[in-house]
Amino acid sequence: DAKTTQPPSMDCAEGRAANLPCNHSTISGNEYVYWYRQIHSQGPQYIIHGLKNNETNEMASLIITEDRKSSTLILPHATLRDTAVYYCIVRVRGSGSARQLTFGSGTQLTVLP
Amino acid sequence: DTEVTQTPKHLVMGMTNKKSLKCEQHMGHRAMYWYKQKAKKPPELMFVYSYEKLSINESVPSRFSPECPNSSLLNLHLHALQPEDSALYLCASAGSLNTEAFFGQGTRLTVV
Numbered sequence: 001d002a003k004t005t006q007p008p009s010m011d012c013a014e015g016r017a018a019n020l021p022c023n024h025s026t027i028s029g030n031e032y033v034y035w036y037r038q039i040h041s042q043g044p045q046y047i048i049h050g051l052k053n054n055e056t057n058e059m060a061s062l063i064i065t066e067d068r069k070s071s072t073l074i075l076p077h078a079t080l081r082d083t084a085v086y087y088c089i090v091r092v093r094g095s096g097s098a099r100q101l102t103f104g105s106g107t108q109l110t111v112l113p
Numbered sequence: 114d115t116e117v118t119q120t121p122k123h124l125v126m127g128m129t130n131k132k133s134l135k136c137e138q139h140m141g142h143r144a145m146y147w148y149k150q151k152a153k154k155p156p157e158l159m160f161v162y163s164y165e166k167l168s169i170n171e172s173v174p175s176r177f178s179p180e181c182p183n184s185s186l187l188n189l190h191l192h193a194l195q196p197e198d199s200a201l202y203l204c205a206s207a208g209s210l211n212t213e214a215f216f217g218q219g220t221r222l223t224v225v
Binding site: 034038041042043044045046049085087101102103104105106 | 117146155156157158201203205213214215216217218219221
C-alpha cells in the first residue's frame with residue numbers, strides 16, 4: 001500500500017472549517033484514500049473514503065486532487081469533540097488477497113475554544 | 114448493531130500469567146484484526162483473520178496466540194508476556210478484506 005505524509009499537528013478554531021492535508025504521491029490506480037480518527041485512548045473511528053471523486057458524508061468531506069497524489073479531509077464546523085489524531089491511509093479496496101490497514105503517524109488536530 | 118465489543122477494558126497481568134482478550138461483533142463481518150498500540154504511536158497490525166482463517170501474521174512473537182472460534186468472535190491468548198508488551202490492544206472487523214474496518218475501544222494491558 002502507498003505511503004502517506006501528513007503534518008504532525010494542526011490547530012483549528014471552534015466553529016471554523018478544519019482542512020487536513022495528506023500527500024500520497026505513489027498511490028496506485030486501484031488504491032482508495034481512507035480517513036480514520038482516534039480520540040484519545042479510544043479505538044480508531046472510520047470517517048470517509050474515496051477513489052477519485054470528492055465525497056461527503058455526515059461527518060466530513062474528502063477532496064482528492066485530479067492527479068490523486070494528495071487529498072484533504074474537511075470538517076466543516078469543527079467542535080471541541082473533533083480534537084483527535086487523524087489518519088490518512090491508502091489501500092486497495094474489495095475482495096482479493098489480504099491487505100493490511102496500515103496507519104502512518106497521523107495529524108494531531110486540536111480544536112481551540 | 115455497529116459495535117465491536119472488547120473485553121476486558123483493562124487488564125493487569127504478571128509475566129507468568131495466562132490471560133485472554135476477547136473481541137465480539139455481530140455485524141456479519143468476515144474479516145477481523147488485532148492491533149497493538151503503544152503510547153503516542155499509531156496502531157500496529159498484529160493479525161488478520163478472513164473467514165475464520167488466519168490470513169496475516171505480522172511476525173508476532175508466539176507469546177501472543179490468536180484464535181477465531183467462530184465468525185463473531187476473536188480471541189487473543191497471552192502467555193509469558195514482558196513489561197514491554199504493555200499497550201492498548203485493538204480489535205477491528207470489516208465486511209470483507211480491504212473494506213472499511215470498525216474498531217473496538219480496546220483493552221488496556223499492563224504487564225507487571
